[in-house]
Amino acid sequence: MRPDLILHVIAKFVIPLIILYALYVQFHGDFGPGGGFQAGVIFSAAFILYSLVFGLDTAEKIIPSHWLRILAALGVVIYAGVGVASLLLGGNYLDYTLLGSNQIAGQHLGILLVELGVGITVAAAMLILFFAFAGRGRD
Amino acid sequence: MVSHISLLLVVVPLIAAPVVAILPRGRLPWLVAFMVAATCAVLAGMQLWAVLYEGAISYELGGWAPPWGIEYRIDAVNAFVALIVAAIAAITLPYALLSAEREIPEDKIPLFYSALLLCLTGLLGITQTGDIFNVFVFLEISSLASYALISLGRQRQAFTAAYQYLIMGTIGATFYLIGVGLIYSQTGSLNMQDLATILPGVLHLNTVETGFAFLMVGIALKLALFPLHLWLPNAYTYAPSVVTVFLAATATKVAVYVMLRILFTVFPQGFAVTTPADELFIVAGIAGIITASVYAIYQENIKRLLAYSSVAQVGYMVLGIGFASATGLTAALVHLFNHALMKGALFMAVGAIVYRVGASRMEQVHGLGRAMPWTFGAIVLGGLSLIGVPGTAGFISKWYLVSAALEQQAWISVAVILSGSLLAVVYVGKLIEALYFKPVSAAGKAVSEAPILLLLPTWTLVLANIYFGLDTDLTVGVAEKAAAILMGMTP
Numbered sequence: 355m356r357p358d359l360i361l362h363v364i365a366k367f368v369i370p371l372i373i374l375y376a377l378y379v380q381f382h383g384d385f386g387p388g389g390g391f392q393a394g395v396i397f398s399a400a401f402i403l404y405s406l407v408f409g410l411d412t413a414e415k416i417i418p419s420h421w422l423r424i425l426a427a428l429g430v431v432i433y434a435g436v437g438v439a440s441l442l443l444g445g446n447y448l449d450y451t452l453l454g455s456n457q458i459a460g461q462h463l464g465i466l467l468v469e470l471g472v473g474i475t476v477a478a479a480m481l482i483l484f485f486a487f488a489g490r491g492r493d
Numbered sequence: 494m495v496s497h498i499s500l501l502l503v504v505v506p507l508i509a510a511p512v513v514a515i516l517p518r519g520r521l522p523w524l525v526a527f528m529v530a531a532t533c534a535v536l537a538g539m540q541l542w543a544v545l546y547e548g549a550i551s552y553e554l555g556g557w558a559p560p561w562g563i564e565y566r567i568d569a570v571n572a573f574v575a576l577i578v579a580a581i582a583a584i585t586l587p588y589a590l591l592s593a594e595r596e597i598p599e600d601k602i603p604l605f606y607s608a609l610l611l612c613l614t615g616l617l618g619i620t621q622t623g624d625i626f627n628v629f630v631f632l633e634i635s636s637l638a639s640y641a642l643i644s645l646g647r648q649r650q651a652f653t654a655a656y657q658y659l660i661m662g663t664i665g666a667t668f669y670l671i672g673v674g675l676i677y678s679q680t681g682s683l684n685m686q687d688l689a690t691i692l693p694g695v696l697h698l699n700t701v702e703t704g705f706a707f708l709m710v711g712i713a714l715k716l717a718l719f720p721l722h723l724w725l726p727n728a729y730t731y732a733p734s735v736v737t738v739f740l741a742a743t744a745t746k747v748a749v750y751v752m753l754r755i756l757f758t759v760f761p762q763g764f765a766v767t768t769p770a771d772e773l774f775i776v777a778g779i780a781g782i783i784t785a786s787v788y789a790i791y792q793e794n795i796k797r798l799l800a801y802s803s804v805a806q807v808g809y810m811v812l813g814i815g816f817a818s819a820t821g822l823t824a825a826l827v828h829l830f831n832h833a834l835m836k837g838a839l840f841m842a843v844g845a846i847v848y849r850v851g852a853s854r855m856e857q858v859h860g861l862g863r864a865m866p867w868t869f870g871a872i873v874l875g876g877l878s879l880i881g882v883p884g885t886a887g888f889i890s891k892w893y894l895v896s897a898a899l900e901q902q903a904w905i906s907v908a909v910i911l912s913g914s915l916l917a918v919v920y921v922g923k924l925i926e927a928l929y930f931k932p933v934s935a936a937g938k939a940v941s942e943a944p945i946l947l948l949l950p951t952w953t954l955v956l957a958n959i960y961f962g963l964d965t966d967l968t969v970g971v972a973e974k975a976a977a978i979l980m981g982m983t984p
Contacts, residue, residue, distance in 0.1 A: 426514075438504065447554055
């Protein structure tokens, strides 16, 4: 029996729950406490736990670092892009009202997309930070 | 449509920054960054034009009406500063291509341009916004980007310099935020226009006075006002040449703008005169001019010499603010513009030497002026402008500054401004002596003139120094309008 068997089993059990919770915090952010920042950090915590238990190399196989850089940039582009979309629809920058058929639908869609962008960028940036520190001295 | 310009100035570089970060290595990131900077310069020019002829612009972000939503509010003051920032960025980027390829590791190039664009976003954002908390957000965007940019310098000291700036900059930003918080607790508003109507009623409260003090100290750290300048010499010395050019010509200028805004728009003008702040500005300005100029004379590194000179120049601007008169503010705003031109030109010329020699220490550049005549010519003309010789932009700012001092019969200030120029003669002379009159070292014999791509932007700024020394319609004209707005007079 491997000495870290319990660790492996527990981690495999907990990681999906952490990701699920992150998604809950992400998409429930409109109605309760939460949002992109918190969800992004929780989401990245799942991957950090994975790389602590299964090793850095395995983790980097799942999310290669050049993908992280693209994801980090993508989130900002989504955020700023929502603003540009409302600009193109004839409103002011980040005026979500125009994004939907009525004001409530528009505001809802707008904040959802913006927070999604925040979530992606924060999760990717946290992982970039973690890999940068954890990978020190390896090469 | 015109009102969207105020927003596009911030959003265009903001969207470009992440895109540039994921572009492949090579010259594509540079091309995109250059196009963005050029677009911003054109937009900033259009914005200034619109503001001058059609009056102030107000833009409601997200369609939320101020004072609840964030408002971008543009008048002649910030349109002028935004144009300085955007124009300097557009001139710096052609220079960046070769200089960055020489000084920055190849795999970091896309991230370098991304950080530069983020810094531009932050600086332009500070100029555009009409919300004091939003100023803090953009201040942090530009500062965080500039810490990263400074740390890209080739020498190991760049890390220490960036770290030092990180600590000092964060303390400054924290002070600013504490000030914003204290004022918010008493007024319940963050919008500058709204605060301007609420604050006169609560000025007697200690909380508001304390908030004012925190704001001033925080900004003074950011604009490197003597004696809070300690981060600046190292940061400018060890940063890559392009970064030094860009930051020296824009970052402290934007901080001066924030100080003007808080002093004259947010707080009722005349308030500062009732507090010790006003005398402190004059004392700190005078002390800064003299001390930093003397320090500059003893520097053995050209970049550090110019960095200390920048601290002295900030002293002139703050002195102009301290006079709290229309002429004083005009002088400060004109010097804001002119100093961006002269320091931009000088740091570019020094960057061209670094490009050829790889160093900026005095003994390593002995006699190089003869091998690099165009670069040397730029240093001489930039230096003359720094001294304030008639016919250069520097003369115009000194002229207005001295007039402002004479207006109030501030004889000490007059003497200090003039002796500051004399001290500038000494340190510029030292630079010219090292570059031209010292014998060339063995290694220096092989040095040739800098590439044309570095010389063109440098000379653009040098010629601008001459042009704005002769034709002052744009600089003084706009600065006078801006000063009138700040002083609460209808232009």
